[in-house]
Amino acid sequence: MPDTSRIKHTKLTSRIMPAREAAALIRDGMVIGASGFTRSGDSKAVLPALAQIAESERIRITLMTGASLGQGTDGALATAGAIAMRLPFQSDPVMRTIINQGGLPYIDENLSETAAHIRNGFLPPIDIAIIEAASIDADGSIVPTTSVGNSAIFVQQAKSVIVEINQAVPVEIRGIHDVFLPEDPTGRAILPITEVWQRIGQDVIACDPEKIAAIVFTNQKDSPAETTSDNAAADAIASHLLHFFEQEIAVGRLTRSLRPIQAGIGKIADAVLSGLAQGDFEHLTMYSEVLQDSTFRLIDSGKMDFASGSSVTLSDDCYQRVFADFEHYRHKILLRPQDITNAAEVIQRLGIIAINTALECDIYGNVNSSHISGSHIVNGIGGSADFAQNSYLSIFVTESVAKAGRISRIVPMVTHVDHSEHDVDVIVTEQGLADLRGMSPRQKAQAILRHCVHPDYHDVLSDYFERACRRGGHTPHALEEAFRLHTNLAETGSMKGRVLMDAAE
């Protein structure tokens, strides 16, 4: 039963309708801005209904979101051929396959940038916004649920708005959001955040009630985060990082509160953050994108005071725990639009320590976080570059190998660059930690070879580096064999297939 008390603007109750009816408002060719960030606060009913409609009717939309959706929605829409263009992030295995087949144009964007691109008219104007809400205020304002993402800009710019009121989310969630819409880049407002817990906006998304074309009731939890199973590599990485932080504290560059932390998605980053609970820290804070289980583990351990993000994406267990005792957590977290969580200005001012995951790194410290063998996308760049470029310290974590050792994640040259060596300060694998600050490219290579590479690949990588150095260059390469490990992999199923030595001059 729809709990109409969640709609304080009583006239709007007349717009309550079934999901399928609301989905029918979406026409072929429309541009849709939908809530949802890393599986949280996404449309549970209207987009899935649209996918169903699209199975029998021709309907293809441009779909913008905050970041990835849960519920398999992206996969269902892609399978139904309902997507003409997708941005700025996805992580759905089915959609990913279709993108890589060339069946779906995808704009993989820095998550900070979509709002500005919309505002600047670099993207097509939004027809309909679909926003998951906990409730609607008397003036039409929308109380978001477990994410903010791009919802505020979507509501502001859309011609009409479909609200999904999710009764599975307690109305008490109201108050954890801080919604600020910066103005146009010409004379755009200063973002006056100088502390992670500072509020600069409203706790709701302002919305003209006339724009609300439909209200759909749902009662369904977010897709749970994938839980991290025990991972020896992650533990080793966490311990290298703890040791590094201890050294930084010892020389006086950091205190026991470190600096505000951002931790990216991926198995390792979450595990590493949990690892901080083992360290001798106090009054930690986060200024991040996604608040994961690890955030709440740190809060529970008493070591973290506050966490700012754009979504909470939790395992089932953690979700239960947090919402069962929400009053305990509500003053310790804040959810903001992703152009605020990821704003260069704020990240620089706060002096963030950014911890993100690499798919592969090269010996000179360039990082690939998105494309397997340079061609096939996994998820996308997400917010990783927003943080890597502007942080006080940009750390990338990765296991030194993948696929049972058949792939070295440290390579001569990355096949795709998401983060150039200028934006990578520290690389950590289970083998060790390379602190690249204050180093030239050749010095970086020596540090990465010494500390990060898996022993199985040490000789082949050192040999490449030495021979390339003999040819000269600031960043020595031998282009004809820079991707030899990758072509080995393609030909033989393992990077070990043939050794680079074959190509020795």
Place this chain on the structure above:
Amino acid sequence: MPDTSRIKHTKLTSRIMPAREAAALIRDGMVIGASGFTRSGDSKAVLPALAQIAESERIRITLMTGASLGQGTDGALATAGAIAMRLPFQSDPVMRTIINQGGLPYIDENLSETAAHIRNGFLPPIDIAIIEAASIDADGSIVPTTSVGNSAIFVQQAKSVIVEINQAVPVEIRGIHDVFLPEDPTGRAILPITEVWQRIGQDVIACDPEKIAAIVFTNQKDSPAETTSDNAAADAIASHLLHFFEQEIAVGRLTRSLRPIQAGIGKIADAVLSGLAQGDFEHLTMYSEVLQDSTFRLIDSGKMDFASGSSVTLSDDCYQRVFADFEHYRHKILLRPQDITNAAEVIQRLGIIAINTALECDIYGNVNSSHISGSHIVNGIGGSADFAQNSYLSIFVTESVAKAGRISRIVPMVTHVDHSEHDVDVIVTEQGLADLRGMSPRQKAQAILRHCVHPDYHDVLSDYFERACRRGGHTPHALEEAFRLHTNLAETGSMKGRVLMDAAE
């Protein structure tokens, strides 16, 4: 004769000494922070004297500057073996050769970042700052000359300071500088610039007079900028860009004042900026790094109201003209520290149009601005990424070919990534302009192939793209032949050496 009236702190006149004596204060192993940005406002006497001393004595220093030095100083120091480490930018042909031979570790840094790296203790502490000045105030404050660069942070952090008073620079230069030192990144100050002409600091570099260990008098102009000879490619690029701006004005995204412009170094960027004088613009402004001849041409044409930068780097002719009529120009320009001119925060807030030069671009819109064939550095990344990443519109210009057509500057995959596709909105060659906004990688490739590629290379690049697409991927590549054009060049002296078709599947 030293004009001691330029030293208002009269006691300091006792520190006047010959350059060689001041240079002798510099000891082996020291860290030196020297003024100088794109050949302007650099040490004319002390660093050259040091190079001479180093020819006979073992003395190796870490040398930090704003950006490149003039006078062949970097080359002389490198040849004398006087440099243990150089950062953050250089453009000297002799030094470049030694760097590429592996004879000199060079940290090629984003120009915005050096000050923060110093402040954060990521770089070794500075022993001596060498600063070119027009005069010294009664309280010891230093009036800079034709650049600000990193001079303020160097003076603040150095144990002692050597001032070079350059009598070739008129004392009337005082007042065009705006020196602001932000605080530590934890709780670092907001940079409150919301208009290009806004002052936020002092017109001098504060300096404890006790720190001034030596004063050296010089009387020598900056090395002149290389003048741009007539260049048909640059004219064509300028005309494509004018047409593009007209279209943006027509659809209402820009006005006839455009937005504040940044124009990078390189022959093409300067020529393109001059080309704006042909357009129907008014009240243009610049928020850039280097103010070049083109800036003053635009001011003279009445189309530009104001230009903010970190240095003025002019040809001899233009230098004469500007300093002969300095009162006319003084209220139209402002020189700031490079962490302010290149601050992400300010660049984003002002909504800059950034125009930088590419050495090569790939079909997906990634740009290499620094490394020939991925190995050999030309200059460095400079401020190009600071602007490309944070601008409203990031434009890269380049001729479609180099070396009389033997090199295509559009390639399947760049051999070094300074700017990822996320930070490149528009690519312009003399062939045409590709507007990449709102496009997926495959769409970008189609636009670049259609508009930017030289006809001689069109087939080979289209063929690569089509065959790569058949293999699949979000950003389709065929790794074993991604650098075939470059290996052709290495083997045969031309990218046309062998065609990619040979490798057709």
